[in-house]
Amino acid sequence: MEAIVAEKLVKRFETKIRKGLFRSEKKVVEALRGVSFTIRRGEIFGLLGPNGAGKTTTIKILSTLLLPDSGDAYVNGYHVVREARKVREQLGVMLYIEKGLYRRLTGRENLEYYAALQHIPPSDAKRRVERLLELVEMTEHADKLVDEYSLGMKARISFARALITDAPILFLDEPTLGLDPASARKIRDVIRELSRREGKTILLTTHNMWEADALADRIAIIDQGRILTIGSPMELKAAVSKGDVLQIEVMGAYNGVIKKIGSIGGVRYVKLDSEEPAAQRAVVRVGLDGSARDHLPTIVDVLARGGARVRNISVLAPSLEDVFIELTSRRGR
Amino acid sequence: MPLRGVVKYELRVIMRYRWDFLVLGAMPYLLAGFFYLVGMGIGGENALKNFVVATGYGEAFLYMLVGSAVLLVILVGLDSVIGELYRALATGWLELLMLTRTDVYIYMFGLTVPYFVANVGITILSFLPAAVYLSGLFAGLRLVVALLILFVGIIPLQGVSLIVATLVIRYKEPEALTQPVRAFLVVLSGSIYPIYILPSWMQLVARVLPPYYVSEAMRVSLMLSNPHLTLYYLGMLLLLTFFYYPAGLGFFKRFETIAKKSGELSKV
Ligand SMILES: Nc1ncnc2c1ncn2[C@@H]1O[C@H](COP(=O)(O)OP(=O)(O)OP(=O)(O)O)[C@@H](O)[C@H]1O
Numbered sequence A: 001m002e003a004i005v006a007e008k009l010v011k012r013f014e015t016k017i018r019k020g021l022f023r024s025e026k027k028v029v030e031a032l033r034g035v036s037f038t039i040r041r042g043e044i045f046g047l048l049g050p051n052g053a054g055k056t057t058t059i060k061i062l063s064t065l066l067l068p069d070s071g072d073a074y075v076n077g078y079h080v081v082r083e084a085r086k087v088r089e090q091l092g093v094m095l096y097i098e099k100g101l102y103r104r105l106t107g108r109e110n111l112e113y114y115a116a117l118q119h120i121p122p123s124d125a126k127r128r129v130e131r132l133l134e135l136v137e138m139t140e141h142a143d144k145l146v147d148e149y150s151l152g153m154k155a156r157i158s159f160a161r162a163l164i165t166d167a168p169i170l171f172l173d174e175p176t177l178g179l180d181p182a183s184a185r186k187i188r189d190v191i192r193e194l195s196r197r198e199g200k201t202i203l204l205t206t207h208n209m210w211e212a213d214a215l216a217d218r219i220a221i222i223d224q225g226r227i228l229t230i231g232s233p234m235e236l237k238a239a240v241s242k243g244d245v246l247q248i249e250v251m252g253a254y255n256g257v258i259k260k261i262g263s264i265g266g267v268r269y270v271k272l273d274s275e276e277p278a279a280q281r282a283v284v285r286v287g288l289d290g291s292a293r294d295h296l297p298t299i300v301d302v303l304a305r306g307g308a309r310v311r312n313i314s315v316l317a318p319s320l321e322d323v324f325i326e327l328t329s330r331r332g333r
Numbered sequence B: 001m002p003l004r005g006v007v008k009y010e011l012r013v014i015m016r017y018r019w020d021f022l023v024l025g026a027m028p029y030l031l032a033g034f035f036y037l038v039g040m041g042i043g044g045e046n047a048l049k050n051f052v053v054a055t056g057y058g059e060a061f062l063y064m065l066v067g068s069a070v071l072l073v074i075l076v077g078l079d080s081v082i083g084e085l086y087r088a089l090a091t092g093w094l095e096l097l098m099l100t101r102t103d104v105y106i107y108m109f110g111l112t113v114p115y116f117v118a119n120v121g122i123t124i125l126s127f128l129p130a131a132v133y134l135s136g137l138f139a140g141l142r143l144v145v146a147l148l149i150l151f152v153g154i155i156p157l158q159g160v161s162l163i164v165a166t167l168v169i170r171y172k173e174p175e176a177l178t179q180p181v182r183a184f185l186v187v188l189s190g191s192i193y194p195i196y197i198l199p200s201w202m203q204l205v206a207r208v209l210p211p212y213y214v215s216e217a218m219r220v221s222l223m224l225s226n227p228h229l230t231l232y233y234l235g236m237l238l239l240l241t242f243f244y245y246p247a248g249l250g251f252f253k254r255f256e257t258i259a260k261k262s263g264e265l266s267k268v
């Protein structure tokens, strides 16, 4: 049986667009427009997408905190609306990194309090909390007030809190957002360990392509409330690796030139990676159909005629980022 | 068990703000002293005589002290429920709570216990010297009864507070709603001024709200020792409990369902 099944989930939010002091207009935001996927037992499943894609909305529906407008979802076979209580019993959820902690309690007290709310007897809770503190390497700071914690420490406590019931399924919403590399790595290590050693099913969201690539067994790319593709990182990359990816650093008039490159035959997409308008410098990413050798001369020629100077060109292996750019540009954005 | 956890840790949080509570303990005295002096100032020589005629109670200061304590319990109760619910919503705690096996109502109830344990503790501390000084040691016993009444009165008060709190988080403008409600509750509580000075429709409203019975029952038990009257007030409180507590929970339940549809749970 699948651990999680989502079928055509739709969610709209009504928001008010403020226009001055008194006037406001209702606007409907389509957060999810028919999201479907399944997650297998024991799998790390990454939901990858930019800000506002609908990742958190998906997690909240699956954890019974939001009701879908239509569609169904099952967690370990339980329906998220009709059997909400059962669903919650299957889950450990990390929704925020630093929110929802008691600032006036210590890290340990926060965990013990949550354990009590989860109906874990105090003596078991003590032992479990101790083990979790070790797991996230917070034993040393466990008895300080959360008020005095750094973001990374709060994240570790929030993460440990999601593990308190030893639930078979974990939902982690951007578990490493804003953390320094060391804290982020620690959390990723634990996620891997939980999956490998304890066979937990893990759904994690991220907008970090690299993280999804490094952690997830399978990835769903979501954008504007739609799933664009699902597959293992390898499969997704293979789908775009028919051609090379070029990274070109240009100086001078690059604005008009980007459009021109896009219209060259054999170019799948062009995207501005970064720019420094003051220095008239930009890095452009170009996805190709074939090899760099075939297309490079034309591209350089177009750039030169457009008045841009090429500073540097590198040929890259396709990454998830290219998968993402390709998928979103195909839909004409 | 979860209830014990809530009480234990919430109490711990409160205890980390000790000074607030010490100040609260002194408040009934300050308030009572203030009202007493105002009364004396306005009433002049006959102030105390008039007081006895008007209220039927001999000890004006003790009367004021009871009233002030009830007043504080109303206000602290209302503010703590609204404050906690608002904080829970704003910090994402409410969502995390809803993910646990504990019923949100159990949590809500548990939340109020420490506040009121602390409150009653304060009231004991502030009353004991006054009661002993004014009415002798026997008052100590009556005091226990009075505090019990306060405690019984807390539960329907919580229900009322929860109704107000739910409206507040639903309509997102806390002050606009709480200030009038607060003033209204205070006036209708009869804690400082007896309610018979109010227009008759307001007296009627006062009689279906818990605060009035709390102040009256405490005064009667503390100063008149009229068991029948005390029991009558207690009975009314119990009756109101059966109405207001479920009503409060019902309001909250409704909010929960709406919020899960609209996405209001995660934003303020
Ligand atoms: N409670 C809400 N009320 C109104 N609109 C909402 C609410 N929650 C989300 N939205 C809207 O729904 C869309 C999807 O939001 P969601 O939070 O699911 O995105 P996300 O993928 O988690 O993004 P992020 O990376 O920024 O966390 C956004 O346009 C957002 O503005």
Ligand SMILES: [Mg+2]
Binding pocket: A055, A056, A057, A173, A174
């Ligand atoms: Mg999000």
